[in-house]
């Protein structure tokens with residue numbers, strides 16, 4: 002079948018690619034473009050390991066088609082840091098040991114970025130519900146949530162006691 | 163050397179892990195992220211039936227499809243003789259493992275692999291699978307463990323005659339073996355008892371549910387050399403299994419450990435690798451394979467479900483005089499459930515005079531079980547610790563006091579043989595008593611439960627190298643895949659010995675051709691055993707550095723002392739010399755004997771067993787039957803926490819998995835023996851909004867057999883949660899929930915039945 006030409010912005014840079022109509026955005030990112038930071042944990046929208054931000058919305062890239070990226074701006078885990086300076090969310094995940102195997106981590110960091118973009122001052126409950134679409138089997142979420150609450154405070158310019 | 167009483171500078175602190183930046187930026191390379199030039203995609207055809215004979219497989223059409231480079235079936239795999247394997251964690255037989263990777267004449271569960279293809283794209287591979295014609299003769303199936311044991315049940319293996327009973331049975335059955343453990347005189351014990359409690363409990367199989375599906379990339383070169391990149395808990399395990407299952411020599415196989423996205427015991431077997439190598443050999447191209455989430459549920463893991471009875475007899479003062487247990491564990495389609503540890507762990511927390519435990523290992527038409535965190539212990543402990551709660555209620559004794567009264571101590575002889583040494587169970591119970599959670603008044607409508615747990619922890623074979631680089635920085639290499647931060651703890655132990663900051667040491671996981679044999683990451687052994695090897699390697703490096711300093715200064719070696727990362731003359735008699743630090747000694751390496759490195763390979767003994775106790779508060783929604791965890795505290799003897807954050811993380815993660823096991827996770831089968839919930843939507847693992855914070859309390863009773871006093875910590879925390887929650891529900895509602903999971907429909911039904 003003929004491939005479709007798609008033009009989008011990925012991590013701030015213009016990107017062009019050809020993809021099959023049935024290919025998901027996740028497959029395009031991983032197999033066509035070579036950005037393998039987004040992970041496939043389920044392929045059905047249930048684990049959040051493939052989380053990306055598409056025009057300010059948090060999306061499971063396994064549930065979106067590559068062709069739907071036409072004209073859109075996409076942020077993946079590879080676009081979260083600023084060059085070699087880690088984003089404060091990434092730094093905080095490290096300080097809090099909010100990862101063990103690290104497979105869920107790209108998705109959790111992207112989802113946290115989307116959360117704090119929308120709600121810079123979440124309650125713990127709001128953070129837990131926002132991140133409920135991101136499964137982590139290793140940490141029990143404790144250190145993840147602590148890292149999220151602390152980085153939110155930092156980014157607001159407060160210091161958590 | 164032993165550093166337990168030293169004042170430590172690195173061990174016990176919380177530095178950022180060496181592989182951390184890669185993991186928060188998406189750079190870390192997991193198995194599915196690997197590629198090779200000219201790579202094909204491999205996919206597996208799986209049985210749609212729970213139990214069937216394979217009458218014929220016709221692969222002609224699939225092989226003829228453009229873009230298909232290889233099709234394989236059971237005929238492409240060598241016949242393997244029945245032989246016990248000691249390669250992974252838990253029992254496995256090489257022949258069974260081969261049949262599990264690729265069925266020959268019979269499929270034994272839905273999802274059982276029976277053919278595979280390699281094609282240029284995933285889509286073509288899927289089309290090719292659809293073109294394979296299989297004729298099945300569907301057989302009656304059996305799913306439930308007790309139904310599988312019943313006379314007249316469909317028999318999975320015509321050659322399975324129950325081991326462990328005399329005389330040997332004359333007819334085949336689904337009971338692979340019976341094991342028994344006895345101590346004292348059980349009848350006399352019960353005769354002496356003033357109070358007797360009994361219960362029957364069931365647990366469902368639950369999946370390890372690592373978020374990363376199994377994946378690998380294999381290349382078979384024309385000279386017979388095989389390269390594998392795979393996600394596993396042991397690349398040496400992969401090498402051993404592939405060699406055995408495909409009749410290859412170990413020297414022809416090199417396995418590179420990709421980052422592993424969780425395992426919890428579920429990645430201590432092979433599923434894809436022998437198939438990928440066979441497809442690569444047949445196609446002449448590299449082959450990449452990855453499971454879908456559905457495949458992961460239907461064809462890998464889970465752990466056993468079980469049916470159990472327990473009976474405990476005690477004196478009125480709470481002294482237990484008799485304890486009896488019958489355990490029936492599902493093994494899945496092939497023999498080998500964790501029935502052994504199941505029989506040992508239930509009563510291991512207690513000092514009991516008379517014990518009788520019988521266990522059955524039972525096959526049925528389910529995926530073969532794999533190890534899952536403290537294999538067997540959570541199941542057996544759910545039963546025992548639930549009944550201990552009933553005993554406490556019946557005696558009118560507080561749950562903690564009952565456990566204190568019967569707690570195992572140093573010198574307690576277990577019912578399975580060994581005598582407990584250097585254990586910290588009473589220290590754990592003391593910490594429960596002192597904890598604000600235990601002392602806090604219960605909120606209106608809440609219930610509180612307590613349960614304890616035990617795991618052996620293991621040592622075993624490990625190799626580690628420590629290199630001092632040309633600039634004085636340090637690389638530590640080991641053969642242990644890092645599943646949850648072990649690079650950090652190993653690097654910290656090396657840094658402590660060398661007297662340098664943790665950041666000076668980079669820890670890596672070396673492939674099978676680059677380091678000595680190392681047993682897999684499992685049994686909570688890495689920080690203990692590989693940590694011990696790395697510590698000894700660092701000590702050898704220090705000895706070498708002292709020798710080089712002595713040579714430079716032309717003084718005897720014993721006049722050199724090593725401290726804070728540098729060689730110093732030991733006292734004024736040794737002479738006045740400027741200290742030589744790692745960088746200075748590295749600079750001179752060429753003139754003092756060449757490169758500076760040491761490798762140590764050991765078989766580590768003396769893994770200290772671990773004990774934990776969990777306190778849980780719940781509320782129960784009477785309308786929906788939903789159980790909410792209101793507060794959770796997990797207390798555990800960890801020996802010595804090398805990196806406390808990752809120790810806490812193990813405890814929190816283990817507790818969370820136990821909470822899922824308790825409340826929501828289960829395999830659901832329909833009447834055809836097909837799994838109905840093979841996805842994260844319907845197989846419900848805990849999500850962030852289900853969970854409270856989990857307070858991890860680290861009790862440190864040093865293990866004298868480890869240089870820093872460490873014990874394994876990863877497995878104990880999954881043992882207590884199910885009973886802790888069941889006991890909390892009992893406290894909140896008065897209802898005993900003996901069947902897992904304690905999901906809303908079951909709790910609601912129990913509430914309704916109680917009126």
Ligand code: FES
Nearest residue numbers: 044046048049063
């Ligand atoms: S892979 Fe997209 S949600 Fe799981």
Ligand code: FES
Nearest residue numbers: 101102137138139
């Ligand atoms: S750190 Fe392993 S799944 Fe989250």
